[in-house]
Each structure stands twice: as structure tokens, then as C-alpha cells.
Amino acid sequence: MAESKEFDPRPWYLLAPSMLAIIALVVIPMSFILVYSFYENIDLAIDRVAFQFGNWQELLTDSYYHTAIWKTLRLSIIVTVLAAVLGYIPAYFIAMTKYRHKWLLLLLLILPFWVSFIIRTLSWIHIMGNQGAINGILMWLGLTDTPVSMMFNEFAVIVGFIHVFLPYMILNIYVSLEGIDENLEPAARTLGATPWQAFREVTLPLSLPGLAAGSLLVFVLTGGSYVTPLILGGPGDFLFGNLIYDAVVVELNWPMGATLSFTLLVLLGLVVALYSRLMGMNQLSKAFG
């Protein structure tokens, strides 16, 4: 058994290409961004190379940024929870159906990815806008004389996020459900559990890993977004990502943009790290059992 203690380089050969790619495409660019956050912005698009903490000081002291972090956290939680609830039902259906062409249902789930995410987001204007489908039907039915305002508010942003991120949630839960032994629910039933009890005691806890993975994905994707609030939100519906967009594209203040970008990376990275640590240590599935 002495041989096994010797250094075996073979796994590293296999890992090397992807590790090099990560270093070249993630670690090095992010280091540049970190360096850039210490530069000083003098005027529009004019930066001075420096090592000063002005940008970081602004971030820590200006409550505008803290509000954005809070808003982002809050909205990400809302979207994640709603997506989890709304995603579980179709995932359960697809996993349990005896329909022979199950692949068709999965294809339907992936189909929206063939249309640009911006176009899918914009489509809500035609559905929920003042001249949109819903208001058209309401007014035609005579339920209302003036259009009901549904667009350009937080509600529209949430709808847009769920629309775009739901398939990620459904697929993750589906994979988890699909891996559960199909005899477990019948076993619980014969032992005296009602259909609901069998679901709650057996299927739900065993599908938690998928639910957790889908939730993390949706949370991180929402937390890092800026396009959806830009298209569907009102002036007050900005996320942290929008501040980065404003700093870089509108104010042409790249050092501040770099500071904000790095902050978002650290915050979301922290969520992922905490989450996986929690998952790994307690095995969420057992904790809920």
C-alpha cells in the first residue's frame, strides 16, 4: 500500500486544461478588475493609475449601494422561493407521468432557450402592458374601463425573472425526482401513509438536493442580473447589477464599476460557499426528514 502514498500526477494531467482555462479566463481577468478598483476616476472615462481606497470607501459609506444590496437580496429570495414552488409542480408531473413521450415534455422545457432571453423578457410588454393581451381581454369583457397597470414595477420584474429562470429550477428538481426509486412511495402507502403523507415523508425529502441546487442557481442568476429590471422594472426597481451597468456604461466610471463588480462576485461567491458548506455538513435532505 506504500505506492498509493506516492504522488500520482495523472489526475492533474486531466484537470490541467480546465484549470488553465479557469485561470486564464476567470482568475486573471478578475485580478485586473480588482487592481482597477484602486484606480481613481477623474472625469468621464479618464482614470488615473493609483493605489487608493476612494472607491471602496464610497461603497462602504454611501447608503445608496447598501440599499441596492438589500434590494438584490430581497428580490433574489422572492424569485427563488416562487420559482421553487412553481417549478416543483411541473417537475413532479414530468418525473411521475406514465406518458410515453416524456422527452417531448422535456423538450418543451428547453424550447424557450432557443429564443433570445431579451426577446422573451420584452414579450411581457405585449402581455401585461397597457395595450397588452391581459388588459385587452379585461376591457373587452368590460371588467375595467382603464387599463390595469401591471408593467414597470417590481411585480413585472419578478414575473420576468421567474419566466426566464424557471426551466433551470424544473430541470434540477426533475433530475432529483427521476433518481428516486419508484417503489418508495408505494412502500410508504402500503405502510399506512396517505398520498400526501407519502409525498411529504419520502419524495419531498429525497428531492431536496435537486431543489437546493435549482434554488442556488436561480438565486445566483437573479442576484447577478441587470437586464430584466432594465426592461420590465420602474425607476426604483434596480438591482446591484444595474449599478455596475450605470457606473461602466452611463457614468463611464470604470474604477467604481470594477469595485462594484468585485463586490458582487464576492457576495455571490459567499452565498455559494456558505450554501454548499451547509449542504455538505447537514445533508439538508436528512434535516428535513
Place this chain on the structure above:
Amino acid sequence: MARVDLKNIKKSYGAVQAVKQADVTFEEGSFTTLLGPSGCGKTTLLRMISGLETPTSGDILVGGKRVNDVPIHKRNLGLVFQNYALFPHRTIGENIAFGLKYRGVSKSDTATKVTEALDIVRLPGVEDRYPTQLSGGQQQRIALARAIVIEPDVLLLDEPLSALDANLREDMRVELKAIQHRIGVTSIFVTHDQSEALAMSDKIIVMSAGRVEQVGAPEEVYNNPASEFVASFLGASNILEAKVISKDAKNIVLDAPHFGKIPVPLAQAQRMGDAPSGKLVIRAEKLRLADKPGDTNTVSANGVVEAVDYQGQIARYFVRVGDIQLQALNMIESRPFAIGAEVSVVLKTADCALLPAGA
């Protein structure tokens, strides 16, 4: 404990008739096996009793009460699956206690019952482990413990031994039968393995293509098969087609190719009726190979050994007799017959069963 009656049960999936017709009784406290090849409807029958499937027509009675419309969780049946179906996120103790909490059993009683159940399946002290920490055979014992701890009216076993390896399977079948005998629960066992069925059952129900072929005690089904299917499914049988030449008070006399006249006692020919020809079923172990023809009570034909399947104490011979090949399973007395040996194939007519040509 309760008896189970299936009355005129039929089950179709669309155009496919999984169970064409079943009228059977499972006696209180008995161990009954549903035996047949895959797709014969035996598992469907079991799942209908458990409530996991609904019959297309017919009645299911447990303890004399019709249960067709009783939901699964109120039937009080213990079901053991082929793949154990233990809850992987629960400990062994929690798995076994699962059914008890729906029966309002107190915490202290639950602990006692779990310990007792583990003693019955001879795996004491594993309460705190998880199913994946146990071997396949141990997991199946836990599945059994989980099913019997709720004191079910009927214990349903769906090929519970098929996933185990050969040696373990034989140990488990002895043990399973012993446990069933001890607790006396009405048990319905589904298998495609004839030796399991013969070894364990009080009664065997042989099924084929959605129908019940024969119902009877193991010896009866084995020695007096009701059809060629039953004869060939249980053990190795030789089938000789023969014409009836005459019939008297004691025997039906047949004319079989190569063997000539064979007088079959009426006791072995109860299913014959007045059929003009029949099939003589001879178990492989009842066909004896000899160097010279036997005495006057036997019938024999000359053959040549074509293949030998040597198994130590016994050997399975494949013998060519004219245009037919026969199988003989014989104890080896001094040394086995060699391939190419010319032998006399001897059968005792009292060991044969005669079926009418169509069966």
C-alpha cells in the same frame, strides 16, 4: 390475519389483458405462491391485492370483506419489494417504525416493536444505521421487518429473493418460511423460480399468459401437472406423444414411438377422459439409464448418450432415442455414462402423468 379471495378478477391495460381470469383463494395463515414466467400476470395480481393496481372487473376480498374501493393505506397489508424499497434518508429504526406512527403506536411501544422485529429477522442492534450501510440480504430482512411490524392482515412478497445471490437466496428462503410459520401471517409470494415455489409453499398457483393453469400443493403440482406448460415449467420433463390403444379397469394402454406399448395406471391419467391420444409426461429424474433393459414392470427404449452435464453426485444426460431427445437426471453410481454410450432408457409407468393431447 385473514384469508384472501379473488373473484373473477380481470385486468386490462388498454388492449393488453394482463390478467384474463383469476378465481383463487389464499387460505388464512397459509403460504401461497403465485408462480409463472415474467408477464404471466402474477405481479399484477399481487399489486391488485395491495391496492397499487385496480382490477378492471371482479372482486377482491380480504377477510371476507370487499376491498376494491379501500385505499392502499387503509388495507393493512405488508408488502415486500424485490428491490427492498427501504427509505434511504431514514435509519433502519425509522424505516421499521414508519408504519407504526400511522397506527397511533406510542413512542415506547414503537421502540419495543422495532427491537422485536429486528430480533425476528435476526439483525438486532442495527437501528441507527442507514440502509446503504447494510448488505442486500440484510436490507431485505429489514424490508421484511418493516412489513411484519405493522401486524398486517396479509403479507405480500413480490419476488423478494430475486435480487440476492444464489447461496444467500437459499438461506433466506428457509428463514423467510420459518418466520412466516412463526408469526402465522397469511402470505402471498410471487416468484418465477420453481424451486423457491416448491420449497416454500403450502399451495402453488401456476400462472401463464394471464390465466391460472393449476392450483395445488407443491407435490401435486409437481407430480400431477394439469398441462404441458406446468409440466415443463416445474422441473425438467420429457413429453412423449402417444396414441391410446386400449383401456381397461386398471390401465390406459398407449402406443408411444420407440417405447412401444405403455400401460399407464388410471390414477396417473385422471385428466385423460376419453381422448384418443395423449402426452405422457416423464420427469427427467424418473427416467433411468441402464446398461440393459429393466424388468417386466418397466418400459424401455434403446438410445445413445449425446451429452452429459456432470454435476458431481448427479448427472444430466441428453439421450437420443430415434428422432427424439430425452433428458435424464440420474444419481451417479460408479461412473457416469460416456458420450456415445449405448443405453437402455427405462421408465416406470407409475411415475408418469398422462395428459390429453390438447393440454
